[in-house]
Amino acid sequence: MIRKTLTLAAALALAAWAPPARAATPPPGRLNVVTSTTDLADIAGAVGGNRVSVVHISEGYQDPHFVEAKPSFILRLRNADVFAFVGLDLEIGWMPLLVDGARNPKIRQGGSGYLDVSQVIPVLDRASGNVDRSQGDVHPMGNPHYWLDPENGRRIARLFRDRFVQLDPAGAAAYRANETAFEGRLNAAETAWRADLATIRGKPVVAWHTSWRYFAEYNGMSIVGFMEPKPGVPPSASHLAGLMATIRRTGAKVIVMEPFYDRRTADLVASRTGVKVLVLPPSVGGLRGAPVGDYVSLMRYDVAQLAAALR
Numbered sequence: 127m128i129r130k131t132l133t134l135a136a137a138l139a140l141a142a143w144a145p146p147a148r149a150a151t152p153p154p155g156r157l158n159v160v161t162s163t164t165d166l167a168d169i170a171g172a173v174g175g176n177r178v179s180v181v182h183i184s185e186g187y188q189d190p191h192f193v194e195a196k197p198s199f200i201l202r203l204r205n206a207d208v209f210a211f212v213g214l215d216l217e218i219g220w221m222p223l224l225v226d227g228a229r230n231p232k233i234r235q236g237g238s239g240y241l242d243v244s245q246v247i248p249v250l251d252r253a254s255g256n257v258d259r260s261q262g263d264v265h266p267m268g269n270p271h272y273w274l275d276p277e278n279g280r281r282i283a284r285l286f287r288d289r290f291v292q293l294d295p296a297g298a299a300a301y302r303a304n305e306t307a308f309e310g311r312l313n314a315a316e317t318a319w320r321a322d323l324a325t326i327r328g329k330p331v332v333a334w335h336t337s338w339r340y341f342a343e344y345n346g347m348s349i350v351g352f353m354e355p356k357p358g359v360p361p362s363a364s365h366l367a368g369l370m371a372t373i374r375r376t377g378a379k380v381i382v383m384e385p386f387y388d389r390r391t392a393d394l395v396a397s398r399t400g401v402k403v404l405v406l407p408p409s410v411g412g413l414r415g416a417p418v419g420d421y422v423s424l425m426r427y428d429v430a431q432l433a434a435a436l437r
């Protein structure tokens with residue numbers, strides 16, 4: 127962490143005199159939107175249409191907890207009208223330095239473009255007592271992976287609509303129409319995958335990270351255990367022994383995991399229990415070769431793959 131901080135500090139100093147990157151000059155006349163993740167970027171673009179210009183900072187195939195944000199984004203943040211982020215400390219590793227470096231009052235807390243998306247989300251796994259970060263839990267403020275529930279996708283879209291209308295009232299009708307169209311695409315997709323949800327509902331599964339908690343809330347799969355003993359803490363031998371006993375007892379058929387975790391550990395559990403390993407993209411653009419280039423496609427793909435694995 128210290129090394130990362132120094133690297134970023136050095137980069138901030140460089141950015142002070144470096145010539146502006148191409149990313150720093152958005153098209154004129156549009157709301158300039160920066161999002162932390164690809165999922166927020168896709169939904170912001172769907173709602174904003176041709177009245178906004180959107181860039182994202184982390185890629186969908188990166189572990190969102192451990193992104194090394196490029197210092198070139200300081201320049202883009204400097205000109206941003208809106209900075210939207212997942213919140214709940216997901217971006218804690220890079221956001222303070224980049225936002226400070228941007229020196230843009232609009233995107234500071236209380237500014238017109240500061241958009242902590244978690245504010246409109248019913249957050250899962252909020253700690254009830256004192257939070258203890260010393261044990262490595264990367265979800266000290268509650269579970270930040272909420273975009274994996276389509277109902278939260280709708281909440282995110284409505285939040286962008288409302289903020290864009292505030293900042294660009296001339297586009298109000300367009301933003302409302304775009305948001306309605308986004309929900310329409312999501313509704314149609316949900317109707318089409320209803321049979322898949324019936325397959326998934328009630329089935330015991332294991333997940334690597336608690337990122338799949340929101341997906342489970344939505345589709346009714348029963349997560350009987352996690353590969354990680356705590357969010358962000360790699361599995362120990364004793365934890366895996368207990369988990370394998372749970373898999374045998376519950377008859378769980380699948381381990382759901384993101385592409386950026388250590389597949390060999392999941393394969394080891396699979397070889398000893400007969401469980402299947404299912405690698406799913408957690409975000410837009412999250413898996414090479416998979417058709418998950420936008421939010422609705424991402425949800426469609428993950429539902430279909432999970433249902434196929436459980437059939």
Ligand SMILES: [Zn+2]
Pocket residue numbers: 191264265270271335336337357
């Ligand atoms: Zn997480």
